[in-house]
Amino acid sequence: MIHRASRVIAVCAALTFGAGAASAADIVDTAVKAGQFNTLAAALKAAGLVDTLKGPGPFTVFAPTDEAFKKLPAGTVENLLKPENKAQLVGILTYHVVPGKVMSSALAGKTTEAKTVQGQPVKVDATQGGVMVNNAKVVKADIATDNGVIHVIDTVILPK
Numbered sequence: 741m742i743h744r745a746s747r748v749i750a751v752c753a754a755l756t757f758g759a760g761a762a763s764a765a766d767i768v769d770t771a772v773k774a775g776q777f778n779t780l781a782a783a784l785k786a787a788g789l790v791d792t793l794k795g796p797g798p799f800t801v802f803a804p805t806d807e808a809f810k811k812l813p814a815g816t817v818e819n820l821l822k823p824e825n826k827a828q829l830v831g832i833l834t835y836h837v838v839p840g841k842v843m844s845s846a847l848a849g850k851t852t853e854a855k856t857v858q859g860q861p862v863k864v865d866a867t868q869g870g871v872m873v874n875n876a877k878v879v880k881a882d883i884a885t886d887n888g889v890i891h892v893i894d895t896v897i898l899p900k
Contacts, residue, residue: 797887798841834858
């Protein structure tokens with residue numbers, strides 16, 4: 741069950757973009773096309789993770805919107821995008837990804853932890869009529885892509 745929940749979390753973290761009846765793009769292309777993940781796209785590029793998230797997967801991505809990144813203290817994003825902070829940026833971004841494809845229906849009514857690609861688990865709580873990943877609310881779930889799923893979140897989640 742924990743492994744299955746981990747997959748759901750990974751999908752959520754995968755940048756939730758516009759949903760279509762059939763997926764026709766990978767996680768990165770889907771996010772870029774959505775237009776609300778410009779900061780995430782820039783961070784993925786700076787971290788060297790674009791090719792990974794364009795790979796076969798499957799991945800579950802909890803994708804913070806541009807508005808979610810704006811909640812961080814002033815200067816945080818700009819500082820993380822500096823080449824000397826690449827390792828920290830990679831850690832934060834991979835904390836938003838869970839291996840496998842986890843749809844929200846697999847989590848309904850449950851509280852669990854899912855191990856992220858970064859290595860630390862995230863807490864997933866789907867018992868209160870929605871889904872929370874740590875302190876972030878999933879505002880749009882189950883955006884299917886060719887290599888996984890994206891769940892859009894309203895807050896950047898940070899590893900300990």
